[in-house]
Amino acid sequence: MRRLELVKTLDPRTKLLLVVVISTLSIVVTDVLWQLGLFLFSLGLLHLGGIGPVKVFSRLRRFLVLFAAVLAIQSLFAPAGDPLLTIGSLHVITRGGLIKGASVILRMLTIISSAMLLLTSGPMRLVLGLIHLRIPYEIAFMVLLAIRFLPVLGEEVRDALTAIQLRGVRIKEIPLGQKIRVYTYIFMPVVVSALLKAKKTAVAMEARAFRAHTQRTYLDELTLGRKDYAIMAATLLTGCGLCTIYLLGR
Amino acid sequence: MSEVLAVRNLSFAYPGAEYLFERVNFDLHPGEILGVIGPSGCGKSTLALALCGIIPHSVEGNMQGDVLLLGENTRNLTVPQIATGAGIVFQDPETQLFLPQIRHELAFGPENLCLPRKEIARVIDEIASMTVMEHLLADNPNEISGGQRQLVALSAVLCMDPALLVLDEIASQLDEESTARILEVIGQLRDKGKAIVMIDHNLARLHLADRILVMGNGRIHALGYPRDILENGALLEHCFG
Numbered sequence: 001m002r003r004l005e006l007v008k009t010l011d012p013r014t015k016l017l018l019v020v021v022i023s024t025l026s027i028v029v030t031d032v033l034w035q036l037g038l039f040l041f042s043l044g045l046l047h048l049g050g051i052g053p054v055k056v057f058s059r060l061r062r063f064l065v066l067f068a069a070v071l072a073i074q075s076l077f078a079p080a081g082d083p084l085l086t087i088g089s090l091h092v093i094t095r096g097g098l099i100k101g102a103s104v105i106l107r108m109l110t111i112i113s114s115a116m117l118l119l120t121s122g123p124m125r126l127v128l129g130l131i132h133l134r135i136p137y138e139i140a141f142m143v144l145l146a147i148r149f150l151p152v153l154g155e156e157v158r159d160a161l162t163a164i165q166l167r168g169v170r171i172k173e174i175p176l177g178q179k180i181r182v183y184t185y186i187f188m189p190v191v192v193s194a195l196l197k198a199k200k201t202a203v204a205m206e207a208r209a210f211r212a213h214t215q216r217t218y219l220d221e222l223t224l225g226r227k228d229y230a231i232m233a234a235t236l237l238t239g240c241g242l243c244t245i246y247l248l249g250r
Numbered sequence: 251m252s253e254v255l256a257v258r259n260l261s262f263a264y265p266g267a268e269y270l271f272e273r274v275n276f277d278l279h280p281g282e283i284l285g286v287i288g289p290s291g292c293g294k295s296t297l298a299l300a301l302c303g304i305i306p307h308s309v310e311g312n313m314q315g316d317v318l319l320l321g322e323n324t325r326n327l328t329v330p331q332i333a334t335g336a337g338i339v340f341q342d343p344e345t346q347l348f349l350p351q352i353r354h355e356l357a358f359g360p361e362n363l364c365l366p367r368k369e370i371a372r373v374i375d376e377i378a379s380m381t382v383m384e385h386l387l388a389d390n391p392n393e394i395s396g397g398q399r400q401l402v403a404l405s406a407v408l409c410m411d412p413a414l415l416v417l418d419e420i421a422s423q424l425d426e427e428s429t430a431r432i433l434e435v436i437g438q439l440r441d442k443g444k445a446i447v448m449i450d451h452n453l454a455r456l457h458l459a460d461r462i463l464v465m466g467n468g469r470i471h472a473l474g475y476p477r478d479i480l481e482n483g484a485l486l487e488h489c490f491g
Binding site: 208 | 348371
């Protein structure tokens with residue numbers, strides 16, 4: 001329990017720094033083993049914050065098709081090393097291509113999973129963190145609304161699909177061409193509905209004096225504690241150190 | 251006592267449409283409740299938007315006449331400036347509540363008014379105690395009942411302490427218990443000197459009103475005391491069938 005509290009009570013600015021450093025490192029390093037290490041480190045941090053590997057992988061599941069596509073494209077268009085699968089004179093899968101594909105996927109996994117660290121802060125604390133980083137409060141609240149309304153958009157799509165299914169269209173059984181047509185039918189209503197909701201919310205915010213002044217006060221307070229400073233310093237030092245070791249060792 | 255709200259020859263038409271209402275006139279004083287009633291689509295909600303300055307600032311259309319809030323013409327103010335004097339609660343709380351915790355919803359208005367932190371906390375406690383929702387403050391507004399959500403929306407506006415409250419059919423989707431609770435709060439607000447415009451299509455829910463404005467067919471049919479309106483069978487028959 002104490003370890004959960006440690007990560008959860010960290011200032012969101014500390015978590016943002018961790019995300020930036022881990023993401024930057026994952027872009028700088030191209031070695032698969034290093035990238036695997038970074039990914040495992042992100043998973044460890046998330047575990048400490050109460051988001052276990054099962055939860056992480058269930059969220060990453062939606063990217064599976066993308067990962068498979070990346071792997072196939074890398075393998076096909078950046079062939080290197082021993083061919084593992086050859087059709088005619090074309091090397092479809094090569095060892096080097098696979099390694100490059102794995103490297104790209106690990107990079108994406110590291111960036112996504114490290115960003116999940118921000119989920120361990122409440123949305124309002126995240127907004128406060130952004131405001132403390134001198135981001136205008138209007139933009140910080142836009143981020144908050146995006147977090148709030150993204151699931152709503154998903155619900156709208158699901159509702160529209162359910163409505164279509166209730167009218168007798170068996171989406172899972174129809175051919176791909178028709179499926180795409182069904183999705184184009186629901187695209188406009190969903191987008192229009194989302195835009196209307198966004199406008200109504202903007203009006204509701206203004207009707208509660210949002211942007212009445214150039215500054216605003218906040219009920220909650222964010223203060224960087226000793227552990228925040230310590231973790232920030234350790235993150236920066238470790239990040240710079242790892243970067244130097246990696247670049248010198250190439 | 252000077253009026254909180256003065257509506258002078260107010261007319262409004264959406265782009266490309268006929269006037270929804272024309273030449274509406276009335277005053278509203280502190281501690282007074284004006285009930286606005288009329289059939290669906292007669293322009294009650296549009297009138298509510300005009301009273302809070304959302305029309306003409308955020309909604310397109312042709313607005314004639316003036317709305318004076320605490321003596322200031324709403325045309326000359328921005329919506330956030332108007333919000334310091336007039337609060338509106340909409341029929342549908344879904345888009346009004348956008349923060350992750352009820353405590354944050356209640357704090358949102360006072361924060362925008364730049365109140366100090368301690369004062370914000372005091373206001374939240376006071377309003378939550380009045381609307382009996384202290385136990386809900388840590389909850390997510392999306393995880394409570396419709397009646398509670400409407401109370402949260404009302405409380406969030408009350409935390410800004412506006413002189414004028416516009417309530418647009420806020421009890422129309424609620425059960426009897428929630429409606430009774432909301433009406434009880436409205437009664438308390440009147441006693442505290444708030445000027446309230448209460449819009450509804452159900453005359454029974456307007457028993458708290460000091461005067462009633464009857465809208466329909468693009469014009470004001472009557473503005474008078476509830477007893478006179480209720481006894482005017484011909485008028486009610488004409489407006490509501």
